[in-house]
Amino acid sequence: MSLTLHSYWRATAPYRVRIGLALKGLDYAYVPVNLIAGDQHAADYVATRNAQHLTPALVADGEVLTQSLAILEWLEETHPQPPLLPADPLGRARVRAMAGVVACDIHPLNNLRVQQQLTRLGVDEAGREAWTKRWIEDGFSALEPMVAAHGRGFAFGETPTLADCCLVPQVYSAERYKVDLAPFPAVRAAAERARAHPAFAAAHPDNQPDAVRA
Numbered sequence: 001m002s003l004t005l006h007s008y009w010r011a012t013a014p015y016r017v018r019i020g021l022a023l024k025g026l027d028y029a030y031v032p033v034n035l036i037a038g039d040q041h042a043a044d045y046v047a048t049r050n051a052q053h054l055t056p057a058l059v060a061d062g063e064v065l066t067q068s069l070a071i072l073e074w075l076e077e078t079h080p081q082p083p084l085l086p087a088d089p090l091g092r093a094r095v096r097a098m099a100g101v102v103a104c105d106i107h108p109l110n111n112l113r114v115q116q117q118l119t120r121l122g123v124d125e126a127g128r129e130a131w132t133k134r135w136i137e138d139g140f141s142a143l144e145p146m147v148a149a150h151g152r153g154f155a156f157g158e159t160p161t162l163a164d165c166c167l168v169p170q171v172y173s174a175e176r177y178k179v180d181l182a183p184f185p186a187v188r189a190a191a192e193r194a195r196a197h198p199a200f201a202a203a204h205p206d207n208q209p210d211a212v213r214a
C-alpha cells in the first residue's frame with residue numbers, strides 16, 4: 001500500500017498519526033506542510049488534501065483521509081496488528097474516551113488558528129499562554145484519574161493504544177507551553193514510558209525531515 005502523510009513536524013494531530021503508522025510498522029512518504037508559512041491555506045492543498053486547511057492528510061493508494069482519529073481508526077481496521085484498541089468493548093470505550101479528551105476537548109481550543117484568532121482579538125502573548133495552559137490543565141485533570149485507574153505502563157494497559165497516540169503529542173505540547181506536570185504523575189509516567197518505545201521515538205517532532213532546531 002502506498003502511503004503519503006502531509007504533516008508538520010511540531011503539530012500534534014499529524015504527530016498522532018505518525019505514531020500510529022510507526023506502531024503498525026508502515027512506511028510512508030512525508031510531505032511537509034509548513035503551518036507557520038501558511039502552506040495549509042494553499043489552494044491546491046485545500047482542494048485536494050484537506051478542505052479544513054488543517055494537517056494531517058493521509059493519502060492511501062490515492063484515497064485522501066483526514067481527521068487524525070478517523071485515520072487512526074482506519075489504520076486499526078486495515079492493519080489490525082499490533083492492535084491499538086483493547087479486545088473488549090468496555091476497554092475500547094475507555095481508550096476512545098482518553099483519546100477524545102485530548103483530540104476533541106484540549107487540542108481544538110489551542111490550535112494555531114485559535115491562537116491566531118486570539119491575537120486578532122487583542123489577546124497578548126501572556127494571555128494566549130494562560131489560555132493554552134488552562135485547557136491543557138483542565139484536560140489533564142480529567143485524564144489523570146483515567147490513566148491512574150487503567151494504565152499499566154501505557155495510558156491503558158500494558159501495550160500502546162490510541163490513547164497513547166494522542167497523549168504523547170499533547171504532553172509534548174504541554175512541555176512546550178511549560179505546563180507544570182507535577183499534578184499529573186500518571187499522565188507524565190505514561191508519556192515517559194511511551195516515549196521510550198521506538199515507534200514513538202521515530203514519530204517525535206525532532207526526528208521529522210522538516211524539523212527546525214533552535
Ligand SMILES: N[C@@H](CCC(=O)N[C@@H](CS)C(=O)NCC(=O)O)C(=O)O
Nearest residue numbers: 011012013054055067068111112113
Ligand atoms: N481534528 C483535527 C485537527 C487538525 C488540526 O487542528 N491540525 C492542526 C495541527 S495540530 C493544523 O493543521 N492547524 C493549522 C492551523 O490552525 O492553521 C484532526 O485531529 O486531524
